[in-house]
Amino acid sequence: MDHLQPEFKDEIRKIVGDGNLKDGEALSSIDHGVTPENLGARAVVFPRTTEEVASVVKCCLTNGVPLVTHGGRTGLVGGAISEPGELVLSTARLNRILSVSPVERVAVVEAGVTLQALQTAAAEHRLETGIDLPSRGSATIGGMASTNAGGIAAFRYGVMRHRILGLEAVLADGSIYSDLTRVVKNAAGYDLKHLFVGAEGTLGIITRLVVKLEPLPLATATVLFGLPSVDAALEAVRRGLDARHGQLRAAEAIWNAYFRLTTGHHRWSATDFDPDHPVNLLISLGGADEDELQTELGRIYEGLIEDHPDASAVIASSVAQEADLWRLREDTDLIYRKHPGAPSYDVSVPLSEVETYVARSVAGLKTLDAAFAPYVFGHLADGNLHIVLNAAGTEVSGSKARAVEEVLYRDIAAIGGSFSAEHGIGLKRVGSLSAVSDAVKLALMHRIKDTLDAATLLNPGKVVRTGAFAACSDAVAADPI
Structure with missing residues (x-):
């Protein structure tokens, strides 16, 4: 049961069309993504435009129905989990690439566009997303x-906060915040887009974005050390940053336990490469000439x-070998x-502290x-480490x-790091x-949430707990991925 009144669902269907509310x-x-609990609400709406999103939000506000926004459902910290009595809003139909400008090196996209789709569109203009x-793909x-x-690529191009020039979002009262600025220099008052970047749908529902693009290198080369x-x-990272030919594009560290797991599964080995490092x-590296990069x-x-x-070292001599090496890192x-x-x-740890940490x-x-x-x-070049226990969730x-x-x-804040690097709260x-x-930071976060979403309509219980959620325990199932 989704616990939503038939009359409410009828109102939603009038906004988005009969086939665009699924229950x-x-x-x-x-696809529920990383956990079935993402679809716990048992009802999903698929708006097509920002205006439809705004109308859905107003309808939910009037009827006291909380909203949980879904993108690709790839998040790892329960940010998309929903419950009966809530409504999931999917951005799957907000999937248009509105423009890609090779002159500006900027793309304007709707929120449901996948990273891969934008990468493909940008590549047609010799550009990439950074x-x-x-x-x-999701x-x-x-x-x-x-x-x-x-x-x-965060060490070179930054995280998403640095890639977004402007955005459009629907607020908890159904009003539309629109700042689709396409330029880097913008000192016109508070830069409010940063309220929504990283807020995990708790302050507004992002519907359109302006994304900064970067030149795509003509060639790449990859080595495993x-x-x-x-x-x-x-x-090795420092030497890559100081390369005479090309620019460092990635520096991914794999400690031995994980390396043993992936190489064993994929039956990967190479002459003169010691698997016990x-x-x-x-x-x-990326640059203009592959031979120079290999050299x-x-x-x-x-x-x-x-x-x-x-x-030890293995330098990939083909696209297929390059893909084989990357599989050893990415097949989590x-x-x-x-x-x-x-x-x-x-976690994120300052580079000088990584080995000790x-x-x-x-x-x-x-x-x-x-x-x-x-x-x-x-991601060793920026100190972002992923640590996964060799134990099932039920064993912990x-x-x-x-x-x-x-x-x-314990000491991560004291050394200047962060307990949440890129997965969120x-x-x-x-x-x-x-x-x-x-x-003081926590108090400010609560004040911002209370100001923009006093009714706790948007993604309730996530990031900050207010109202009925404030007393909830932190006992959430271990990450499913």
């Missing part, structure tokens, strides 16, 4: 903005082995097939459970989960946000 058995055709994610631009997504330490990997590093990667390796003679589903619901964590965290986890040998991987009790967070988050991390954040 009951019709929901079986909808952000990339493994879930590119993740939507609106959802990525709402969660302030990061990805592999096997290295003795994080410091050696950071040295503590840290492995994927580096990608540059060889030069970086030659410099590394002067200081680290036991280092392997973890969750082996450990269903494995608890995962997403990982060593301290792994040792701390083993004091909780000698069997813990977490999978660690991430609430008290043990809190102890794990204590180990991983959602439902799962609300308690953690309260525990580690500055009190």
Whole structure:
């Protein structure tokens, strides 16, 4: 049961058309994404325009029905979870690329456009989005903005907050905030778009966005290094940043446990590459000439082995080999097939602290459970680490989960890092946000939420808890992915 009154659903159907409100058995055709709880509301509306979104919001406000906005349902912290009595608003039909300007290097898109669709459209003009994610085929631009997504290129081009020049959003009262600015320089008062970027749909529903694009390199080259330490990997990153030919496009670290898992599954090996290195590093360069890029990667390796003679390297010599190397980093589903619901964590650590942080965290986890040998991987050039326990979610009790967070988050603010790098807060991390954040920051967040959404209409219970949600516990199921 969806607990929504038939009269309310009739009003919604008048706004969007009979076939664009799905409930009951019709929901079986909808992919719930990372968790079935995303469709807990048992009713999903599919508006086609910003005006239809605004009308749906007004109808929900009048009838006291909370709204949970869905993009590609790829989020990992429960930000899209819905309950009976709520209505899910999907941006799937807001999927038009309105313009791509090669002169301005700017795209104007609706919120439901997938990252891959925009990447394809931009590539026709020798441009790229400046952000990339493994879930590119499902993740939507609106959802990525709402969660302030990061990805592999953040060290060079920034996160979504830096990619968005302007946006349009529907507020909780049904009014439309529209600032589709297409220029970088804009000092006309408060830059209000940043209220919605990273707010996870709790302050407004993003419907259109202006995205800054970057020149697409003519060629790329990729190398996998096997290295003795994080410091050696950071040295490789520095050499990549200082490359004489090309620009560093990615620097992805894979610690040994995760490397063993993916190489074993994909039966990957290479001559003279030692599979037992503590840290492995994927580096990608982009530039005008592939031969020059390959030579540059060889030069970086030659410099590394002067200081680290036991280092290994495999330079991809084809597009297929490049894809094989990237699969070793991106096939995270392997973890969750082996450990269903494995608890995962997403932190940012200053580069100078990465080696100490990982060593301290792994040792701390083993004091909780000698069997813990977490999978660690991430975006080394910006210090974003993903830590996934080698345990099913059902094996980690609430008290043990809190102890794990204590180990991983204990000193992270003090060293200048963040307990949530790119996955957001959602439902799962609300308690953690309260525990580690500055009190004034939390108070300001509550004041902003109360001002823009006093009725707690939009994505209730997520990011900040107000009203009936304020007393809720932080006991949320472990990440399903």
